[in-house]
Every structure is written in C-alpha cells, then in structure tokens.
Amino acid sequence: MGIRLLISHFGALIAVYSLVFGLPFFIALRYPQERFFPLIAMAFLATVGPFAYLFLQKKAADRFFRERRRYQAALIQASAGMGRVRDIGKLLKLISRIVIRVVRVEHSVVYILDKDGQEYRLGAAVSRRVRVSFPEAIPADSDLVRELIRTKRPVLFDKAEPGNPATDLRVSSAICKELAAFHGVLGVPSMIETRLVGFLVLGPKVSGKSFSADDLSMFTVVANQSATAIENALFYEDMKKSQEQLFNAEKMATIGVMADGLSHQINNRLHAMGFIAGGMKDTLALKRELFNSPELRDIEQEFEHSLSRLQDNVARGGAIVQGLMKYSRKGDEGYSACDIDKILDSACEMAQFKIKTEQMNIVRRYDPLRIPQVTGNYARLQEVFFNLIDNASDAMALRQASGGGSQYRPELAVSVEPFNDKVRIIFADNGIGVRDQDRPKLFTPFFTTKPTARKGTGLGLYVIRKIVEEDHGGRIEVDSAYMSGTRMSLTLSAAGNAG
Amino acid sequence: MPKILVVDDELDVREFSRSFFRKRGVDALTAADGKEAIRLIEQDVFDLVLLDVRMEGMSGIEVLRELRRRNITVKVVMVSGTEDKGASQEAESLGSIGFIHKPLVLEELKSVVLSYIA
Helix, strand or coil, X not given: CHHHHHHHHHHHHHHHHHHHHHHHHHHHHHCCCCCCHHHHHHHHHHHHHHHHHHHHHHHHHHHHHHHHHHHHHHHHHHHHHHHHCCCHHHHHHHHHHHHHHHHCECEEEEEEECCCCXXXXXXXXXXXXXCCCCCCEEECCCHHHHHHHXXXXXXXXXXXXXXXCCHHHECCHHHHHHHHHCCCCEEEEEEECCEEEEEEEECXXXXXXXXXXXXXXXXXXXXXXXXXXXXXXXHHXXXXXXXXXXXXXXXXXXXHHHHHHHHHHHHHHHXXXXXXXXXXXXXXXXXXXXXXXXXXXXXXXXHHHHHHHHHHHHHHHHHHHHHHHHHCCXXXXXXXXECHHHHHHHHHHHHHHHCCHHHCEEEXXXXXXXXXXXXXXXXXXXXXXXXXXXXXXXXXXXXXXXCCCCCCCCEEXXXXXXXXXEEEEEXXXXXXXXXXXHXXXXXXXXXXXXXXXXXXXXXXXXXXXXXXXXXXXXXXXXXXXXXXXXXXXXXXXXXXXXX | CCEEEEECCXXXXXXXXXXXXXXXXXXXXXXXXXXXXXXXXXXXXXXXXXXXXXXXXXXXHHHHHHHHHCCCCCCEEEEECCCCHHHHHXXXXXXXXXXXXXXXXXXXXXXXXXXXXX
C-alpha cells in the first residue's frame, strides 16, 4: 500500500508539473512570434498548479485510505457505544455486531473469562448464516487460549498466501483444529495487562479474501477496547449486586420495625377478642340457673364450647405474634448480667420456629448451675446465638444435599465451658464445613457462599463478630474442615469481670 | 366493693373490663391514656391498677414512674404484649407487683385480680 501510494503521489506531481511547464513551452515552440502569451500562461499555470496538485493528491489518498477511514469511523462509533452499554450481554452482542458489520466476516463469537477463572464462556455469537453452533465453553488451559496469552496478538488459521502480512501468525495444527471447531479462522485476544479477559473468534471474510494488516489492527483495537468495556460492565454488575444487598439489609431493618408495630396492633386485637369471649363465657357461667330447659342447656353448652375455641385460637394467634416479635429488634436495653443458658434456650426455641427437629438435632451440653453470668445485651446475644444455630442448620442441610449418605445424622452440639474469669460457648456442627479458600473471607461483609436468591445476605457473621467483639469485648474463633463440620467458639467475660 | 382501674388505649378492652368486673362484684373504672390514669389515681383510692405498657402518649412504665415520683403507692400490675425484659425489670424495680402477658385468658386475669384485692 505504501509503495503504491508513493507512486500515485509521484504520478500526480509529474502530471501537474508537465502541464505547468509543458504547455507554455509547447506554445512558445509552436508560435515563436508570440512573446507574451507563453509567459502569461506560465505565470497562471504556476499559480494554479500547486492547488491542482493538492487536489489530486487528496483524491488519491482518499482512494487509498477509504478502507482505513471507514475503520476509523467505525471504531469511533464503537468506542462510544461500548462506553454507554452497561449490560454485559448487550455489550458482547454489540462487539460481535461491530466486527461483523465493519469487516464483513461470516460470523463473530465472543468468549469471556468465567468468574472463577476456570474457563471462557460463550458470551455472544452473531452469524450471517443460520444454524451455526459454537462451543459453550473453552477451558482456560486450551492450546488456543495459551497461544493468545503468549503472543497477545491475533492468531490466524488461513490459507497461506505469499506476501500476506498475516502469514507469520500461522500457528500449530492443534490450534487450527480448535479454531475449526468455531468455524473460525481468526482468534483475537482481549487483554488487560497480562490477563486474557476474553477473546473474539471470527469466521472468514464474506468476500473470501484473506485478512489484511488493516483488518488485524482493527480487530486488535476493538478487542482491547472490549476488554476495558467488559471489565467496566462486570464491575458495574458487581456494584449493582452489592447495592441490592445493602438495600436488602436496610429493608430487613425496616421489616423489623414494621413487624414490631404490626405485631403490637395484632396482639391488641387478639387481646380484645379474648377479653370479649372470656366475658361472654363468664356471663354464661354466672347465669347458668336460667338455662333450665334441655334446649336452653344445649344452647348454653354450644356457646360455651364455641367461646372456648375462640379463646384457644386467640391464644395460638398470640403465640405466633410472640414468635414474630422475637425477630423485630427494638430498643437497646443496655447491658446487664445475663444467664447464658437462658439466652441459649430461647435461641434454640426461636430456631425451632424455623427449623424442623428432624432436620437437626440440637444437643445442649451445659449445666445452668455451673455457668457464671455474663455481662451483655440479652437481645443481641440472643441474635448471635440464633444466627449461629441457623448457619449450622444451613451447613447441615447442604451436607445432606451433597450426598451426606444414609448414615448422616445432622447434629449441633452447644456447650458452655467456664474457664478463669471467662465463659466459652461452643457451637459444633457436622455440616458441610468451610472451604480453605473461603475461611479468610468468612467475616467480610457481603461474603456469602449461599445462593443469594434463597438466603444469605453475607451479613450474618459480620454482624455476629461486631456484636461479640466490638459490643461485648469478646472473641469469636472458627475451626472448620470442608465436608466434616464447623466449630464456632465464642469467648465472653463473666459478669463482674467486664472488659 | 373493691375498686380497680383498668388503663388501656383499646376501647373494647375498657368496655368489657367494666362489665366483666362489675358482674364479679368489682367496681372497675377505666382510663384511655396515662394522663387520665394519673388524674384518676390522684383523685381516688384504688385497690389495684391494671396498667398497659405500650400506649399512645405516655407508656405504662412512664405512668408508673410518675406515680412513684408523686409518692403514690397504689398496687400496680403491668399488662404487656411484648416480652420486653428491660421493661419488666424496670417495672419491677418501680414496685409493680405483677406482669401479665397479652393476649390473656380472662379466667387467669380474674384469679390474679381477685387474689390481689382480697
């Protein structure tokens, strides 16, 4: 291209200057008697010449750079588009479409690195032909991926063509085979520093021609821009998720306040109903002697029975409201000497509202007489204990689900050991346990291994540690083995030894 | 005739308390809020006050605190829907003689009230 451009520029120069000099000379030789006309023509042409030359040069350049300009325009458009799109799915589709439209290839497929970094997953596929299928995922240690990481340049599988600048990119037959699985001829890496965040696989050009150096640099620019845009989109998605979790945490707090007001209101209705039923029963009892015929006695008995059922239902409704109120956190009652066994008992009781007994056997290994009191906030310690029991039940359900075996018996042992001036409370379950890589993150806010949709805001242990260590000056320790169980150990100061 | 005061912001509870206790030979007066309760207790002598903890305006605990500040030593039984340990402890320290949970069974209330005013 460069040589041809030079030749055409030189051609334009010769054409213009042969006109500027040639025409006056021709006139002077043809009409020797004319003295002034050739001079005037020369002056005129010398003035116009450079403009004509510039015009011709621009025309030639336009012809040669048409393709490149088109790419530039497409890239400007593409970068604007990529900056705007925050949805990762839409972004990948957009990248594929840009490539297909601008370079006119048969198809374009985008793969992006999975969250755990094990494989590259199919992000988007756009094809001019119908019914072309592509692999769903490529392992991160495949030949193609390794080659892309090594060269950081497009990897081409194409007919060898003398003079084709892309020929030196030809690669081993293993990679050719891999590319063939995508019906592809070109793999383009999307790099951020040394990390391959994704790659494009492109089909052959519609024209049947080989990829030119311009095509390759176009792909490289698109791929690099894509890498940044993909990172942005993924970050945005993550941010949205954590915002949702924050919102949920706030919502839970609001629900707590609401549950408190609501349960108070419902309780008052129940109270009034119970009062009215009791009053009517009392009247019946006082006026029993008036029911002196068998029919009247029947009526009296029916009323008596109905009112008793009504009272019974009020009592049961009251028990449900009581359970609900335990979830509503209200008021800070301050710190006082608490009986750990009583708090543990109530936490176990609360857990029974949620967890069926057959799903978990809670073994209480503590002797109320041997446990010293602890200076603490009753409601918060109750929340801590309840959450630890709840976590244990989740862990055991997970172990059961992952093939715990018919011999598996979910069991949570709660024990309390006084030592020196402290009390150690231990929750030992035989649930799924914690993976080694997750252990350092256990107390990090919003870290959860539980599927978000079902449960788990990732705040449980974070709040527990805050309550135990910041509010009570205690300590919480975790000892866990995956597929074996978890042991949470809390140390609190005995009353009279606060600090 | 023994005389008690029922302090509750629920109209139904007040109305049915009056008729229920009257039938049982107890004169029951009622107050809809804390201020009214304090006014009535200052004017009259009651054998027992049933005091709701959670009410609009003054809470039962505040009423009790105010009564003690004015050196009124009437017998008070608290009635509450919440198992609020802090509130029950404070009521106890202020000299309330009992704590009843809502919703209550009227027969229980009857026996409690009758035992206190006997």
